Amino acid sequence: MTDFNELYDYLKRVSLPTCPACQRKTTWLITVEDAVPTMLALVPTVKGHGQPWKGSGVPAVFMVCELCGFVRLHAFNVLQEIVKDAKKKGGNGAGAPKT
DSSP, rough: OOOHHHHHHHHHHSSSSSSSTOBBBOOOOOOOOTSHHHHEEEOOOBOOSOOOTTTTTTEEEEETTTTTTTTEEHHHHHHHHHHHHHHHHTTTTTTTTOO
């Protein structure tokens, strides 16, 4: 499992500096104080008729624009694999997809 500090460092390193909502250069807020509870959201999965499936969801990482509050969600499992692959290659994640 990827260390939360590694994931945080990776996101800080590769995040685009401009917010797509307000079009201003921003610092993305990524909360990692208490690791899992503050960093991850369980984005609900809904059934075909729009009702949420209880206890289901997709683990996601929140990134919030500090200027306008725009929220980005990224699938935790995908980011975890990207960081793990970059670590195996001995790189710093440069060249990885921008988040």
